[in-house]
Amino acid sequence: MIKYFSALLIGFGSIGLVKAQNDSTAESIREIYNLALNEQQGYKWLGELCGLGPRFAGSEQATSSLLYFKAKLDSMGFKTSLQAVKVPHWVRGSQEKAWIVEGIDETEMAITALGGSIATPAGGLQAQVVEIPSFEALDTLDLEGKIAFYNIPMDPTYINTGFAYGSAVKQRWGGTIEAAKKGAIGVVIRSLSSSINKYPHTGSMRYAPDVKKIPSGALSTYDAELLHRSLKENPDLLVKFQINSEWLDSNYSYNLIADLPGSERPEEIILVSGHIDSWELGTGAHDDGAGSMHALESLHLLKKLNYPIKRTLRLVWYMNEEFGLSGAKVYARNAKNMEMRHVIAMESDGGGFTPKGISMQTSPEMVERIKGYRKLLEPYGIYQFSSGGSGADIGQLQSDDIVLIGLRPDSHRYFEVHHSALDTFESVNPREFTMGSATLASLIWLLDRDNVCFNCGG
Ligand SMILES: [Zn+2]
Missing domain, CATH: 3.40.630.10 (Zn peptidases)
Structure with a gap:
């Protein structure tokens, strides 16, 4: 019985102590x-x-x-x-430009080089463009001599946008290699942005030692949407882009x-x-x-x-x-x-x-x-x-x-x-x-x- 009471007292005493510690910690x-x-x-x-x-x-x-x-x-x-x-x-160059070319009409788009990209030829790179709506679609598309356009949005249903970024970032760091393997001459990607705006977002990209290096840039999400709509109306339109980055x-x-x-x-x-x-x-x-x-x-x-x-x-x-x-x-x-x-x-x-x-x-x-x-x-x-x-x-x-x-x-x-x-x-x-x-x-x-x-x- 004494044992029981003293245990109880020690118990109450330590609860009081813990509470005091918690109060002072708080x-x-x-x-x-x-x-x-x-x-x-x-x-x-x-x-x-x-x-x-x-x-x-x-x-x-x-x-x-x-x-x-x-x-x-x-x-x-x-x-x-x-x-x-x-x-x-x-070093990113100062000449970063892109256009949708339809006959004599040119519509300017905002672009920036992906980090690590080589430059385009000085006058820019112009070709037909193939839109890539998903990583899975890549296998079935013919990119020979074309500009590859990765248009894979960040999935808006993720509550933590970090996961949405993670699910879409492959187009930026690995997309150029995959497109070059299939004969593409350049790459433009949809910026990894969770909103539609006119600011392109850069980030690092890679080349593989045994795959041809081709230039790659990010279009603003606004312009990626514009290009997507324009391609729906005219699949034969051309894209021209120019970046003049260099490696030192x-x-x-x-x-x-x-x-x-x-x-x-x-x-x-x-x-x-x-x-x-x-x-x-x-x-x-x-x-x-x-x-x-x-x-x-x-x-x-x-x-x-x-x-x-x-x-x-x-x-x-x-x-x-x-x-x-x-x-x-x-x-x-x-x-x-x-x-x-x-x-x-x-x-x-x-x-x-x-x-x-x-x-x-x-x-x-x-x-x-x-x-x-x-x-x-x-x-x-x-x-x-x-x-x-x-x-x-x-x-x-x-x-x-x-x-x-x-x-x-x-x-x-x-x-x-x-x-x-x-x-x-x-x-x-x-x-x-x-x-x-x-x-x-x-x-x-x-x-x-x-x-x-x-x-x-x-
Ligand atoms: Zn960071």
Whole structure:
């Protein structure tokens, strides 16, 4: 009986303790969001970054933007270092044009070269065009001597537009090879945009070593629709397009690494990251200036609040996610060689829209454990905790001993701006963006305090 009562008392006592801990944890998180929303410091940095111009890997601008912020981080007390990364050097030309040609009538269309495409002949490339409405249809079509027109829209029924993008992106990265195998002389694709607009969206494409290289560009969705309708009326119309991109010798740039050493377990690293390179049609505000600044601001918030952090907090700005992930590959290789102990890696590469949750790549037990944070983060609109992909850059670090986490912002508007001239600072909302930084900071705070063995293989 005494035993029973004392057990009951201990039980009640520990419930009280847990509640008090939860209350103080909730208060700490509230402080993170308060500071973030009052300051909006990351948004200001994002404005500064975008003001420096686009940051296409291989360009001088990409490296100089990185170095500009390195100096800033040095003055903020981060321990910074640079990691050399070999980057391809492809330059988009200024002469990007396309037309529908019917007799003497020419209707202009908006086009941009896909990243990595060779140029057309100087006067442009003109031929009959074959529309490809699906990947399956490709087998039955004769493309010999023709311009292939991939017109495969992003499926609008996906709620997460990332999946719609994933289902249609093959036309961009693999479509040119397949068309060239069938004798096509050029490729135009429908831009991977979730809306109909007049802005073409670029992105990387590939060639295969044993397949003829042919030029490829993306038409705006508005013009892809126009071409589709025009072909219905006149299947014999011609398309003419001109792009004058060129390949130069590879360059070197850097990943930026910035550490805040941990107080108890400095050898264990919590990495938080974005990619600093961008496409050059806009200024890469959402992709991935926002993610880069989410990562920086999250560490800034914890530092400014003076929260005790046991492990080393590491900011990584990867170079060249867009054009081959070379920065992430160099970082992961080096981390392995140096036997670095990464316990958690986070990435924000889904834009600066309202965050809704996270996607985790880790053991089912750890997923369940992190789902336990939901109650603390729900007041801030963070309620989606799912297993799945985390991010392309941190994915290179995948092992049994690491928890990979990708921030998941609302995706409905992301692919309207993604890889296009619309991806500018003006398209980022300060409050929506700032919620992302505070969410990452809160997760870091919770994970670092969680009494769990991260390197115990599950
Ligand atoms: Zn990105």
